[in-house]
Amino acid sequence: MTLTENRAQQPPTDSRSVRRLTHPDPAARTRGGQRFLLIGLVLASVYSLFPVWWLIVAATKDRTGLYQSNGLWFSGWHLWDNLHQLFTYEDGIFLRWTANSFLYAGVGSLGGTLIALATGYGLARFQFPGRNLVFACVVGSFLIPIALLTLPLYLLFSEIGLVDTPWAMLIPCLINPFSVYLAKVYTEATVPFELLEAARIDGAGELRIFFSIVLRMMTTGGATVFLLAFVNTWNAFFLPLTVLRGEENWTLNLGLYNWSGKRLESGVDLTSLVLTGALLSIVPMAIMMVAMRRYWRTGVTLGALK
Amino acid sequence: MIRSLRWKGAAFTVPFQLGFVFLYLLPIGYAVYQSLFVEQQSGLGLGGSTEEFAGLDNYREGLTDSAFMGAVLRVVLFACVQIPVMLLISLVLALLLDAVTSRAASRFRVVLLVPYMIPGVVAAVVWVNLYSPDVGPLTPLGDAFGFDWNFFAPSMVWPAIGNLLTWHGIGYNMVIIYAALQGVPRELFEAARLDGASERRIALSIKIPYVRGALVLTGMLSIIQMLQIFNEPALFRNVTPQTVDGNFTPIMIIYNQAFNAGDYHYAATLSVLLALILGVASFLFYRLTSREAD
Numbered sequence: 001m002t003l004t005e006n007r008a009q010q011p012p013t014d015s016r017s018v019r020r021l022t023h024p025d026p027a028a029r030t031r032g033g034q035r036f037l038l039i040g041l042v043l044a045s046v047y048s049l050f051p052v053w054w055l056i057v058a059a060t061k062d063r064t065g066l067y068q069s070n071g072l073w074f075s076g077w078h079l080w081d082n083l084h085q086l087f088t089y090e091d092g093i094f095l096r097w098t099a100n101s102f103l104y105a106g107v108g109s110l111g112g113t114l115i116a117l118a119t120g121y122g123l124a125r126f127q128f129p130g131r132n133l134v135f136a137c138v139v140g141s142f143l144i145p146i147a148l149l150t151l152p153l154y155l156l157f158s159e160i161g162l163v164d165t166p167w168a169m170l171i172p173c174l175i176n177p178f179s180v181y182l183a184k185v186y187t188e189a190t191v192p193f194e195l196l197e198a199a200r201i202d203g204a205g206e207l208r209i210f211f212s213i214v215l216r217m218m219t220t221g222g223a224t225v226f227l228l229a230f231v232n233t234w235n236a237f238f239l240p241l242t243v244l245r246g247e248e249n250w251t252l253n254l255g256l257y258n259w260s261g262k263r264l265e266s267g268v269d270l271t272s273l274v275l276t277g278a279l280l281s282i283v284p285m286a287i288m289m290v291a292m293r294r295y296w297r298t299g300v301t302l303g304a305l306k
Numbered sequence: 307m308i309r310s311l312r313w314k315g316a317a318f319t320v321p322f323q324l325g326f327v328f329l330y331l332l333p334i335g336y337a338v339y340q341s342l343f344v345e346q347q348s349g350l351g352l353g354g355s356t357e358e359f360a361g362l363d364n365y366r367e368g369l370t371d372s373a374f375m376g377a378v379l380r381v382v383l384f385a386c387v388q389i390p391v392m393l394l395i396s397l398v399l400a401l402l403l404d405a406v407t408s409r410a411a412s413r414f415r416v417v418l419l420v421p422y423m424i425p426g427v428v429a430a431v432v433w434v435n436l437y438s439p440d441v442g443p444l445t446p447l448g449d450a451f452g453f454d455w456n457f458f459a460p461s462m463v464w465p466a467i468g469n470l471l472t473w474h475g476i477g478y479n480m481v482i483i484y485a486a487l488q489g490v491p492r493e494l495f496e497a498a499r500l501d502g503a504s505e506r507r508i509a510l511s512i513k514i515p516y517v518r519g520a521l522v523l524t525g526m527l528s529i530i531q532m533l534q535i536f537n538e539p540a541l542f543r544n545v546t547p548q549t550v551d552g553n554f555t556p557i558m559i560i561y562n563q564a565f566n567a568g569d570y571h572y573a574a575t576l577s578v579l580l581a582l583i584l585g586v587a588s589f590l591f592y593r594l595t596s597r598e599a600d
Contacts, residue, residue: 033505037402038410044399045417048477051432052420054443058435071443119322126315134319141330145534145584147560148577152333152340155570175325206314235425237537238557242565253427260431261544271441278428289423 052282059276066272082276089270094277096248097255101234102284103166104251108173109229115174116229117222120183121214125196135184141177146238154242168243169251173233179225186221187214227288234285252281341365341575357571364575373553374576378533378583381555385532388468392528393521395472396479400517401509403480404487415484419477426474430541433470438545458546467538479524486520487513522595529591533584536561556580 054071061069062078069075086094122128123135153172157163162171191214199209215222240251247255256277259270344360368374399418403411421429436442437457448455457466490513498508536557543550543558552562560580564573 034406037406040402041399041406041410041414041418044395044402044476045414047473048418048421051429051436051473052424054436055432058441066441071441071446115321115325118318122315122318126312126318128312128316130316131319134323137326137330141326143530143581143585143588144330144334145557145577145580147534147557148337148581149330149333151560151564151570151573151577152336153329154564155340156333156336172329175322175329177326177330180322206311206317210318235427237427237540238561242561253425256431257427257541257544260434260541264545264547271435274431275435278431281428282424285423285425 104169105233113226116179124187164245337574400483422477486517
């Protein structure tokens with residue numbers, strides 16, 4: 001893990017910056033032009049960052065500060081009180097939601113990634129009848145709206161008693177066509193036919209080849225697939241809203257949604273808790289994205305090549 | 307390939323195939339099946355209800371349902387404004403990144419991607435509070451400059467949601483367009499410069515045509531997402547139900563039909579209709595953009 005992380009730290013822009021040095025843009029050479037471009041980027045950065053800044057500031061304020069002081073600057077330091085309140089509200093239901101989000105996103109994506117890697121490998125490196133049909137299903141499913149799947153899934157799940165259990169979130173996460181698509185692309189790029197032939201001649205079974213050779217070669221691809229699936233599940237809203245009823249099974253998103261509606265529904269103002277909770281729910285995403293920067297970037301650009 | 311090997315290869319895809327049948331094909335089939343039936347109350351509704359085959363009656367009702375078609379139209383009109391604006395900003399930012407030194411570019415890229423790291427629901431929670439006249443800083447800011455804006459007024463809700471989506475989406479789209487820009491052979495720029503082309507001319511005549519593919523792709527993804535918009539309006543409805551009603555977007559209507567009105571048959575019909583509309587929209591967009599390329 002440390003090895004891969006070190007590799008991830010290396011800027012992937014190396015070759016490009018070398019190219020830039022040999023062919024510098026004239027616009028980059030003239031100071032004035034460069035400054036003009038930078039002003040544009042700085043303005044865009046301010047636009048991108050100020051809501052996050054406001055959120056951080058708001059999480060440090062008590063209720064009077066929140067409603068009466070200037071939103072963009074601090075007024076008193078109440079972050080610890082807010083956190084204490086957040087974690088003790090309704091017997092620590094917020095912690096429960098956090099744990100649920102980690103459970104659904106972590107376990108669901110892990111299982112989904114394994115299935116996707118096996119499927120991608122099967123599609124990319126074997127010829128079998130129906131292969132094109134399977135791949136057509138994968139690509140075709142990108143166009144299916146979530147409502148078309150989620151509502152009947154809710155009815156089917158309620159028939160077999162899965163509604164309002166963690167399984168209702170975990171099972172749909174296991175099958176992710178976009179992950180399969182990525183896994184197929186990665187297999188094609190990283191697992192050579194010759195290597196598989198050589199392993200077969202050496203007498204290795206197909207399962208052994210997959211688990212001890214292919215999966216190892218696909219570490220980067222697998223990590224990207226896992227990361228994207230994790231982010232997707234963590235961000236999911238319509239599926240949990242539909243299949244989870246009792247608040248002990250909710251995700252962070254559902255909990256925050258419910259809390260932000262409390263004020264009109266029952267007159268309880270939880271704005272301060274909502275904002276502190278919103279800030280906390282960003283933290284795992286930010287850590288994951290930064291730690292797996294390189295994997296993530298390849299994922300984003302691969303998505304673009306679709 | 308040897309026969310047994312073929313089947314072993316196919317075996318790797320079996321878990322996915324089973325899951326796909328259970329989680330995709332079966333639900334779609336079930337939705338289509340349900341859309342062909344209606345629930346009939348027997349007598350005064352005391353004797354329970356029975357399901358009756360209704361053919362395409364539900365579809366007829368859906369296609370003439372002014373609330374549903376109105377919501378589709380509303381979302382399509384909104385998409386026609388928001389998506390071009392977002393893509394234009396993303397394109398300009400990608401061009402700016404491409405023109406500054408690579409060290410500055412990598413720093414700004416990280417900063418501009420920050421909104422994308424924030425879950426959509428959380429982003430909506432943050433912006434709803436930024437817009438809020440009680441806690442948000444935008445209302446006093448507007449006062450200071452003499453604007454008397456109320457983001458929860460009916461005329462401001464769509465611009466408010468549009469700004470939220472744009473804020474959330476420009477980083478991701480910028481990265482995709484920027485990646486495409488990096489693929490442009492640098493020699494082209496040198497040649498153009500030697501011919502006396504200005505930087506702006508190079509951007510317009512070389513760079514933008516080169517990233518057309520990326521723009522088409524991100525536009526397509528945005529359209530697919532936009533027709534299914536649910537999270538953001540739902541969060542707005544949470545705080546201002548008088549401006550964002552339950553019929554605001556197609557998916558909100560489907561959700562309400564299923565869980566508030568309890569009419570699964572009609573909800574299933576509308577979701578099949580939405581899938582068809584999505585398919586047609588994607589096809590039209592694809593045809594339109596690929597014909598222009600010829």
